[in-house]
Amino acid sequence: MSDLYRIEGLRVDLPLPGDLLSALLPIRRPRLTILDQIDLAIAPGETFGLVGESGSGKTTLARTMLGLAAPAAGRLVFRGADLTGRAAWAGLRRGSAMMFQDPVGSLSPRMRVGALVTEPLIIAGRPIADRAAEAQRLLARVGLPPGLAGRYPHELSGGQARRVCVARALALDPALIIADEPTAGLDVSIQGEILNLMADLGRDQGVGFLVITHNLAVIRHSADRIGILYLGRLVETGPAAQVFARPAHPYTASLIASEPNPDPRRRRADLAIRGEIPSLLRRPAGCPFHTRCPIAVAKCRSIDPGPRAVAPGRMVRCHLAEDIPQPRNPAEEHSR
Amino acid sequence: MTAPLLDVRGLSLSYGPVRALRGVSIDARAGEIIGIVGESGCGKSTLASALIGLPAPGATVAGEVRIAGEDFLALPEARRREWRGARVAMVFQDPMTSFNPVLTLGDQLVDFQHRSPVPRAEKRARAAAILARVGLPDPDLALRRHIHELSGGMRQRAAIAAALLMRPMLLVADEPTTALDVTMEAQIIHLLRELRAEHQGAIVVITHHLGVIGELCDRVYVMYAGEVVEEGTVDEIYHSPRHPYTRALIDCDPAHIDGPAGRLPTIPGRLPDLTGTLRGCAFQPRCPRAGPRCLALAPPRVAFGPTQAAFCHEAGR
Numbered sequence: 001m002s003d004l005y006r007i008e009g010l011r012v013d014l015p016l017p018g019d020l021l022s023a024l025l026p027i028r029r030p031r032l033t034i035l036d037q038i039d040l041a042i043a044p045g046e047t048f049g050l051v052g053e054s055g056s057g058k059t060t061l062a063r064t065m066l067g068l069a070a071p072a073a074g075r076l077v078f079r080g081a082d083l084t085g086r087a088a089w090a091g092l093r094r095g096s097a098m099m100f101q102d103p104v105g106s107l108s109p110r111m112r113v114g115a116l117v118t119e120p121l122i123i124a125g126r127p128i129a130d131r132a133a134e135a136q137r138l139l140a141r142v143g144l145p146p147g148l149a150g151r152y153p154h155e156l157s158g159g160q161a162r163r164v165c166v167a168r169a170l171a172l173d174p175a176l177i178i179a180d181e182p183t184a185g186l187d188v189s190i191q192g193e194i195l196n197l198m199a200d201l202g203r204d205q206g207v208g209f210l211v212i213t214h215n216l217a218v219i220r221h222s223a224d225r226i227g228i229l230y231l232g233r234l235v236e237t238g239p240a241a242q243v244f245a246r247p248a249h250p251y252t253a254s255l256i257a258s259e260p261n262p263d264p265r266r267r268r269a270d271l272a273i274r275g276e277i278p279s280l281l282r283r284p285a286g287c288p289f290h291t292r293c294p295i296a297v298a299k300c301r302s303i304d305p306g307p308r309a310v311a312p313g314r315m316v317r318c319h320l321a322e323d324i325p326q327p328r329n330p331a332e333e334h335s336r
Numbered sequence: 337m338t339a340p341l342l343d344v345r346g347l348s349l350s351y352g353p354v355r356a357l358r359g360v361s362i363d364a365r366a367g368e369i370i371g372i373v374g375e376s377g378c379g380k381s382t383l384a385s386a387l388i389g390l391p392a393p394g395a396t397v398a399g400e401v402r403i404a405g406e407d408f409l410a411l412p413e414a415r416r417r418e419w420r421g422a423r424v425a426m427v428f429q430d431p432m433t434s435f436n437p438v439l440t441l442g443d444q445l446v447d448f449q450h451r452s453p454v455p456r457a458e459k460r461a462r463a464a465a466i467l468a469r470v471g472l473p474d475p476d477l478a479l480r481r482h483i484h485e486l487s488g489g490m491r492q493r494a495a496i497a498a499a500l501l502m503r504p505m506l507l508v509a510d511e512p513t514t515a516l517d518v519t520m521e522a523q524i525i526h527l528l529r530e531l532r533a534e535h536q537g538a539i540v541v542i543t544h545h546l547g548v549i550g551e552l553c554d555r556v557y558v559m560y561a562g563e564v565v566e567e568g569t570v571d572e573i574y575h576s577p578r579h580p581y582t583r584a585l586i587d588c589d590p591a592h593i594d595g596p597a598g599r600l601p602t603i604p605g606r607l608p609d610l611t612g613t614l615r616g617c618a619f620q621p622r623c624p625r626a627g628p629r630c631l632a633l634a635p636p637r638v639a640f641g642p643t644q645a646a647f648c649h650e651a652g653r
């Protein structure tokens with residue numbers, strides 16, 4: 001009810017990339033299911049981390065949430081309003097903003113920072129009494145000094161340029177910002193700067209975030225809740241701290257275990273996960289993860305596990321969620 | 337101790353006014369995996385280009401890059417070309433760089449062996465064998481494929497196969513896992529570890545990712561603004577870093593922080609301008625420990641035991 005954005009039973013089909021002939025002929029091209037059975041809710045001021053390897057459907061989900069791709073089934077609800085008619089979508093457009101991948105590359109090199117951060121207001125036709133004052137207000141919200149308003153993008157550090165992108169996203173005072181790989185290409189020394197800023201905006205200014213990433217480390221310390229996407233399905237959702245401490249899906253556990261550890265005393269000897277993600281064209285029968293799962297049993301190959309609650313607020317799609325090997329205690333591992 | 341297989345002494349490289357490398361000295365012994373780590377712009381890829389004797393056109397290079405005792409940079413280009421492949425080979429962040437998109441993988445892997453006197457069929461068999469070795473599921477089929485027909489992880493495996501084909505003494509890998517998802521990254525790390533056991537030479541892994549260093553390397557060089565600021569075994573660097581930059585870099589790594597952190601640490605400021613002369617320590621404007629000497633004098637090399645050293649006025653205090 002009080003959800004900022006809610007998704008129920010979403011399915012998204014996209015046309016298969018066809019050859020020239022099929023593009024010319026007026027036949028409907030076959031469509032491929034990219035996302036299926038997606039249920040997800042983001043609360044006001046919450047940071048939700050959506051994790052998945054490339055091709056899992058993260059960007060498609062973001063585009064669908066913003067009305068840039070059409071759902072084949074399911075419900076999208078923004079601030080209590082079903083996103084069906086034009087009025088509802090207009091409300092979503094007013095209340096949300098998107099930060100695409102490589103936002104810095106999309107900053108016009110010939111515009112000064114002050115003009116860049118207020119540009120979304122101009123584009124939206126929103127009247128501003130004092131553009132310079134508005135620029136100062138936005139720079140302050142992202143912790144940039146007022147003097148930066150006169151600079152050009154190439155005169156900014158990597159962290160400052162990203163902050164300018166966040167300021168642009170904030171220009172129309174959205175309740176929800178969808179950020180696709182917000183720290184991609186950033187050095188670790190400034191990655192924290194952007195993640196801290198998003199946490200502050202959530203906590204102090206009530207902005208909700210959907211942070212999309214293929215990098216678990218990015219959301220480990222900044223997301224309130226996370227969802228793990230595999231072949232277009234959410235295989236696990238729950239509070240970030242709980243999921244990291246006790247993953248319920250073998251895929252989540254494998255992802256956590258695959259993260260390279262900077263501590264050479266905690267080197268892992270075996271591989272967390274073998275093989276590659278299967279093609280969407282050849283989605284495995286039964287559990288879509290069974291081809292790579294280290295604990296799969298016979299029923300995993302034939303029966304698709306439905307979603308089930310394993311704890312309050314925690315959902316998992318796995319027949320064997322109770323049996324999955326937990327991340328080993330690194331201290332024990334070292335002493336062996 | 338055997339003489340180092342790779343011995344780089346006082347290497348400097350400038351792109352016009354940009355002094356991208358300033359007096360870099362590193363070495364690697366046979367069987368070793370050494371890591372080069374630092375933020376973007378620190379000069380890691382520039383160092384890689386010098387290690388394979390392929391600096392960007394117009395770059396000014398000074399210093400020595402000795403491989404098995406011979407100074408690679410002093411050789412005429414024709415000899416360098418012979419060395420590439422046989423003595424030193426490179427794996428790039430983008431595996432497409434290693435291949436021609438219009439040729440099949442098999443034709444290229446045969447081509448790469450053009451200096452070998454064996455018959456073509458044997459070269460093809462060797463190509464298939466090495467593809468199998470790096471974990472391509474159906475090597476004979478893969479030989480008939482073009483590079484873009486492979487997945488990202490398989491492309492990087494193929495690039496590693498191409499690099500190892502002529503059994504180079506030195507393998508240089510510049511950000512080999514940066515473009516990959518975490519599960520593919522883990523597989524490539526695992527593969528490089530296995531190969532190190534068979535490969536008689538040395539491997540230089542260049543990365544901005546401390547996790548890759550921790551999982552893979554024996555020794556590490558930390559670079560900042562075109563200089564090596566600290567060197568040591570991977571354990572020394574991670575567990576007792578002596579340079580404030582190394583310390584700060586480790587502190588920022590989210591994987592270093594156990595449990596919810598609240599706020600993530602950062603390194604305020606930015607890399608110095610690499611044009612013109614740098615006075616004192618290059619890290620001084622961002623350094624929490626900087627004192628008056630750091631502003632005026634180039635930092636001394638301070639050794640901590642036989643394997644660790646930091647270039648810092650404050651490191652020994």
Ligand SMILES: Nc1ncnc2c1ncn2[C@@H]1O[C@H](COP(=O)(O)OP(=O)(O)O)[C@@H](O)[C@H]1O
Nearest residue numbers: 014015017034053054055056057058059060280
């Ligand atoms: N416009 C499109 N038409 C057809 N297939 C698409 C389109 N966009 C993406 N896909 C496919 O959908 C899947 C998910 O893509 P995407 O949402 O971009 O994943 P991610 O962002 O997680 O990498 C991929 O297999 C991709 O090839």
Ligand SMILES: Nc1ncnc2c1ncn2[C@@H]1O[C@H](COP(=O)(O)OP(=O)(O)O)[C@@H](O)[C@H]1O
Nearest residue numbers: 351354356375376377378379380381382383392
């Ligand atoms: N071909 C080139 N021409 C001019 N400047 C370059 C060139 N290649 C790199 N640089 C500059 O040299 C410095 C080091 O770059 P690079 O070696 O790519 O660092 P890293 O790999 O650590 O990110 C940077 O300031 C970069 O802009």
Ligand code: SF4
Nearest residue numbers: 287290293300318319
């Ligand atoms: S359902 Fe089976 S195959 Fe799927 S994740 Fe769980 S154990 Fe693995």
Ligand SMILES: [Mg+2]
Nearest residue numbers: 058059060180
């Ligand atoms: Mg994407």
Ligand SMILES: [Mg+2]
Nearest residue numbers: 380381382511
């Ligand atoms: Mg580089």
